[in-house]
Amino acid sequence: MIKLKKNGALIGGAAILALLTVYALLGPLVGGYDPNLTTGGPFEGPSGEHWLGTDNIGRDNFVRLAIATRYAIVISLVSSVISMVIGTAIGLIAGYAGGRLDNLLMRGTEIIMAIPAILFALVIRVIIGPGFIPLIIAMAIIGAPGFARIMRSPILVLRDRDFVVAAEIAGVRKPFIALSHLLPNATTPMLVNFASTASLAVLIESSLSFLGQGVQAPDPSAGRMISESMRYMQLDPLLIVLPAILITLLTVAWNLLADGVQLALSPKAGNLAVPTRGRRRRNRTSGAAGSAAAGTTVVAGEGPVPADTPQDDATPARV
Amino acid sequence: MTLTDLEPTQRPEGASDALMMLNGIRQEFPAAGGRTVHALDGVTLEVQRGETLGIVGESGCGKSTLARAALLLRKPTAGEIRFGGQDALAMRGGRLRAHRRRAQMVFQDPNDSLDPRYKVLRSVMEPLLAAGVPRKEAKDKALAALEAVGAPDGAADRFPHEFSGGQRQRIAIARAIATEPELVVLDEPTSALDVSIQAQILNLLLELQESKKLTYMFISHNLAVIRHLSHRVAVMYLGRIVEVGPASQVLADPLHPYTAALLSAVPDPDAGKRERIILQGDPPSPTQRVPGCAFASRCWLATEQCRTEAPPLVRTDAAADSTGGHLVACHRPGEGQEALRLGLTPASSTTV
Structure with a gap:
């Protein structure tokens, strides 16, 4: 149903993500080194033994970068999924219930959005402590308000559409209406926002790791690799360039995916079975x-x- | 065949037991600036079993709000709704859901009244499942309803966008009759359709009414359609019923000047030169309740009494058949039409 042929953004984004995923999964196996152990001399350049060289204490960059990719993908994906579930639920309830509940939920999301994301994540990390799970929780909370706001507006339009009123007249229970009529007709903004949130999550995770509040040592993460290698920037620029490329590739991939999904699900592209009022798909x-x-x-x-x-x-x- | 050629439907004899009674329904909405919109301003109306009650009025007069109130979508600010003798507004939970299958609605725009992501069968089954009908039985009933409205073969497994507007409206009607309701509210069911399709849909509605013993509440601004379908007609103006009675009487001998003005606006190819009442000005804002008759600001017959004292909806001697249940809310009933008949040009009329 979705035409991929002309959708370069979708193909490009998905391809980069797929390649990075393969690298994250197979990289350590192919490289054959332990990412946290010294396996060579310090600051070795790329060679047959260490494909991307070694860092200041002789750890293999290729394997460390693969593990960093693993963290970045898993954290961005999992935290965005949690954000999506929480945020979509809030947006759905606020938009459909309206009135005071709507006001309460929306003011709540605004409070969270008003706080700078990095600062907010740092505060949460201080409160619930370091580690992988608290990191994901912090990022999920940061992403959720965006979903709530993005989902609320289509729901406000949909709830007055005749087919929703008809379901209410027929006596269909409201939670069921929300899940079977409202949500399926509002998936496009949800999926687009998912990809953008994931791209943002990659950046926030790197920033937190850079500040020492993300993935904890000795495990590698793109942000921490940059902060640790800054001192040796003059000596071996590759140590900073490699993780920077990884962050760039991941954000670009997620953003391309967001654009691609937007285009693929756009009714004007003639791809979808009539999500908008009055306009049937047409050339x-x-x-x-x-x-x-x-x-x-x-x-x-x-x-x-x-x-x-x-x-x-x-x-x-x-x- | 044009719609104006259609004969008025005769009222079935002995149809006088009320299916639904609306008593003093008021519906207010908060508006910007702390004001209140009085969408329904004390509507009292009776829908009798087996009849078609036509509801006419201009845009924004509260026709659709009335329909939504009758279907218990929103609790009215004040008033009473009795359905089949029971207090409908007191129903809650399971009883309310059980009630919902007895009253259904057909919407104006068939593009909008079917979920684009639901296959037709699922849409038609929805009210049945909501009413607690087992899935197997619901499917049979839905298919039977689709057949009854003349939906094309194999329609059940397709999506709404695969159908034309007329066919989609048939499907919407199938959905409305699937639960075998007693009351069907038709909110301008033909005004979004091509003229050639309108007559088909109207005839389908008439056939269904006969075979399934349905009661219709038919909302329209098209007087020709109202005349074709309705046994009784209620005329609304600014949230109030200004005139109600048997269609033949209301449409032939209107007692309220507003009804007379509405009727004079219907084009009639057979009539030559005739008087046409052009109303001056706009209806008053529904945020302000006028103390007198709502129509007084545009009525060429208005007196001081009309502006200060709201006329009650009552039987009047001016009606041709004063026992026929023809009610009007006017201090000078019948004078508007009388003036037209005698050729006395009201100040605001023109000859066309």
């Missing part, structure tokens, strides 16, 4: 021609679908 070229013929201005940027979309792919499925 964009014919749509543009139609509005031009009707004497209206064709709005630029209606959706980045190329005009040479095959005709039969997008003809309206009318009876």
